[in-house]
Amino acid sequence: QVQLVESGGxxxxxxxxxxxxxxxxxxxxxxxxxxxxxxxxxxEREFVAASNWNGGSIGYADSVKGRFTITRDNGKxxxxxQMNSLKPEDTAVYYCAARDGRNYATLPRNYDYWGQxxxxxxxx
Numbered sequence: 001q002v003q004l005v006e007s008g009g010x011x012x013x014x015x016x017x018x019x020x021x022x023x024x025x026x027x028x029x030x031x032x033x034x035x036x037x038x039x040x041x042x043x044e045r046e047f048v049a050a051s052n053w054n055g056g057s058i059g060y061a062d063s064v065k066g067r068f069t070i071t072r073d074n075g076k077x078x079x080x081x082q083m084n085s086l087k088p089e090d091t092a093v094y095y096c097a098a099r100d101g102r103n104y105a106t107l108p109r110n111y112d113y114w115g116q117x118x119x120x121x122x123x124x
Contacts, residue, residue: 002027002113004096009118012086016122020081022096022115030054030074033104035111036081038092038120045095049081050104059104064090086122093117 008020020036035050049060049070058070069082079096097111105111 002098004098004113004115006094006096006115006118009094009120011121011123014086014088014122014124016086017082017084018086018120020083020094020096020118020120022079022081024077024079024098027098027113029072029077029079029098031102033099033101034070034072034079035097035099035104035106036068036070036079036094037097037108037111038090038094039117040092043092045108047106047108048094050106051079052104053102057104059106061106083120086120088122088124090120091122092120094120 003025006022033052036048039045051058051070067085072079095117096115098113100112
């Protein structure tokens with residue numbers, strides 16, 4: 001059974017930083033594309049950042065470019081999202097997701113496995 005477990009969320013002031021982690025069990029992620037997506041109250045789940053299977057190809061939503069960084073450590077079966085210069089509009093539940101394929105995707109429906117989510121709240 002595949003489990004993705006996010007950690008690192010919390011409450012931070014605008015301009016601050018957080019680092020999210022996503023640890024996998026039950027599946028080796030080294031051949032999977034990985035993504036971070038988020039969902040704010042009353043809004044649809046949206047793409048934030050993603051990495052292909054080896055980190056050689058990475059994509060970001062325009063709203064987070066230059067502020068967020070996705071990295072992965074396949075040896076630890078873990079993916080990270082470093083979030084800097086946080087804004088109140090970044091407040092959301094952040095989900096880690098794995099895709100059964102090497103190329104990353106930006107649409108939520110193209111991910112096969114999901115974590116339970118971690119809350120990020122940015123105060124103004």
